[in-house]
Amino acid sequence: MKITILKNKFSKGLSIVEKITGRNFTLPILENVSISSEESTLRLSTTDLEIGISYWIMAKIEEKGKITIPVKPLSNFVSLINEEQINMETKENTLFLKGEFYKTQIKGLSADDFPIIPEVSEDIWVEIDSKQFSQAILQVIDFCALTQTRLELSGIYLSFEKDQVKIVTTDSFRLAEKTIPVSAVSNDFNIQTLILPRNAARELVNIFSQEDGAMKLYLSPNQIMAEKRFPDSDKPCVRLVTRLIEGEYPNYKEVIPTGTKSKVLIKKEELSNQIKKASLFSGKSNEVAMDIESKKGEITFFSQNVDLGETKSKLKADIKGEEVEIRFNYKFLSEGINQINSKDVSIELNGSDGPGLIKPVGDSSFLYVIMPIKPS
């Protein structure tokens, strides 16, 4: 292989693919990036056998070939080069990098031993704005279950319809749902649902949140492929293939309360401040009590801690319906509120032991369901 490539592009490509590699004792080649030349592009690939990432860079190809190189040292080295172009050449299993003022060689392994990154059939696909999709995933990703006991809850549930996708996570104490539009789908598209592993979702966000424009998701029963193409070309520029979580996601819609006994409208900023204040005294249980007084139009926040002391504070709010005293884990509460992007927040409660529904005002695309702490 003999090629010339722009340093900045090469460096960016390496930084994208290197994230999923790590120490691997059983199969050291997984620490490597596979570099192979195609017609006019260079393809970089890495995998951890759950996720595979490929990235294509325009390059001047003089002689085709392929090799795998430990990605961390290569990436670190390339990022420190301060010349615009890099000349690369392979001999046996060694990569030679050459510039005006340097000459470097890195030992690698044969490309024949590198795992083949599986292909996903391109029959069923959806097209979606990559920034918006990444944003939406970020909004719900923190609410996945971290347990091993219910694997299906450890991932992100995606339910694609013709014109929208619902993105859902829950850890059985709270649940978040975000809905965003889908710009196009393949022919004869029916509702498609899948559970994306959390790690894969993080990688997906890392890669695609930086890209403008639309991305495509190719769906198949056990795996999906996320792809972005070169502008004005149908050649892929970056691809992420990941295994999906097997299993059936629970019927989460049952959880979203339909009625409401007390409804509160409140400024988001003020609410999170009060919760922060109360949380200082909440102790190990993370417990913060809220007394919703509809007649006075006031919420009283209360928390106490045997060792430290206690605090009580009040906040005016627009309250309709029943009075209720309810206790929450403040982390569950503030993490949900943090994901709300509107000035005002609507909180709908269903008694002191029923689920609460938190939504932004004037935006129906996000909702957050939270369970209180049992009143004693």
Place this chain on the structure above:
Amino acid sequence: MDKQELWQNVLSQIQLQISQANFSTWFKSTAIISRQKGHIIVGVPNSFSREWLEKKYNRLILNILEELSEKVKHLEYKIVAIPVTQPVSVYKEIQSSANQLELEELNLDKTTNLNSKYTFDNFIVGPFNELAHAAGTAIIKNPGRIYNPFFVYGGVGLGKTHLLQAVGNKIHQDFKNKKVKYFSSERFITGIVNAIRNQSIHQFKEEYRQFDVLIIDDVQFFAGKEKSQEEFFHLFNLLYEDNKQIIISSDRPPRAISALEERLRSRFEGGMIADIGSPDFESRSAILKQKVHDKKTLLDDLVLEYIANNVQKNVRELEGALNRLIAWQELNSQDVNLELAKNLLRKTINPKNKRVDFQKVIKIVADFYSLDKKDLFLNSRKKEIVKPRQVAMYFMRKELNSSYPFIGNKFGGKDHTTAIYACEKISQGIKKDEQLAEEIEVMKEKIYAY
């Protein structure tokens, strides 16, 4: 050679020909999943393995199979679902109190509505629920043939729902082709109301007809809802004629459910009726031990004994008391001893702190007999009023320890002998009249419900 042995043989030969790293990466969790007329399908855990075996080792595997004199026409690789172990999470699990409530609906099975956490394994059997349990275990062996309908009754928090769901779960598990459905009566009623509104009552019935096992919880809420009762009656007959199993629970026996139509009542009584009473001391201890085990914590046996001795009526309260102690233990990282337990549970256990007063007794009695509170104080001798008034007097004497003259005075200046007569009459009545006894039990539970 069966397919398992065959694959073992293949693996042991491959092992010698490729590196250990490659072997353990690519051949881990593989197996022959089918072998028919030279058509072999190898199950692999993921698409990476599939690609690799297909593209790199296909020749090798074929050769070895041939050496083992296996005639192979076609070799195929297929991904089979094998639970994956995710890398150990680096995120810290959020600390939370033992009382944090969960979104229960997430545990429901989509097709049956059953919650998989209720099983027979964690159902404690004692003299108080022996009969119901025995009937339940008989039903799961042969649903629909014996004990149909099966009617379970008992007070709140004694395990009716647990038993019903366990029966449902077990049938669902053992008889794959039987359709099991669990409904709370509230859901059933909502279903009927919606069906009537959308004029789809026919579809509604058709849908319910398909179930082989229908479980309806808390059927006492049907009381007074005539249309729902009527629809349920027809549905009941349909299912019953087809030998479909029907399981029903209620907080009181059929004859004590007021405003339940006679024909429905007689249907309910036609099968097996079993009651669940209050657990005895041994059962309470066993329940506590089971709960402690489920929650994966430890509590001193003396403490458990104390709870079992003092919380007597209902299993849910037992759990509540236990949760309180566990929460305290977690919060303070200190074991709860007997003295401490007594202190912590003082409020829950000491019934004097429960706010039972005159007003509450009147309200509950009036509500129960669908009267207005004022009616109880009327100077009337109508039968509908006399009995409730006597019941109210009885409760004031028994539960509030009021004096007879005080009681008489409260009810419009009646003589204390009237109060004495009323209390005696009800006390005697309870012994003779089972229906009255049930009514008194239900009201008593309501009085102490909060």
